[in-house]
Amino acid sequence: xxxxxxxxxxxxxxxLKEWVVEYTVSVNGEENHHLNILYGENLADVQRSLLHExxxxxxxxxxxDVTVHRMEEIQTTxxxxxxxxxxxx
Numbered sequence: 001x002x003x004x005x006x007x008x009x010x011x012x013x014x015x016l017k018e019w020v021v022e023y024t025v026s027v028n029g030e031e032n033h034h035l036n037i038l039y040g041e042n043l044a045d046v047q048r049s050l051l052h053e054x055x056x057x058x059x060x061x062x063x064x065d066v067t068v069h070r071m072e073e074i075q076t077t078x079x080x081x082x083x084x085x086x087x088x089x
Contacts, residue, residue, distance in 0.1 A: 018074040019046045026065040027058060037074070046071060 016039040025032045036053065040046040050068075058064050 016040055016045075019071060020074055021046065021050055021071045022069040023050070024067045024069065025054070025058070026067075027061050027063075043071070 019038050019040060021034075021036045021038050023034050023036075025034060036050075038046050038049040038053070040049055050071075054064065054066065
């Protein structure tokens with residue numbers, strides 16, 4: 001039986017936090033520098049997201065070496081006035 005509007009329970013959790021993750025991947029002697037924005041409630045969630053991203057990006061490679069340079073929660077958002085109308089949140 002399909003749920004009606006009254007049956008739906010709203011999730012009261014907070015939205016996921018944004019994290020900046022900077023890392024270097026070494027594949028077959030070639031290094032690639034990455035800077036990603038990932039989402040998660042805590043550090044473990046972000047690590048899982050990073051692992052998923054690496055598996056999706058480097059599907060064909062059997063071995064990759066990853067060095068994480070920084071993994072930190074984004075605390076502030078930029079003021080759109082600094083971007084002179086080019087900023088879209």
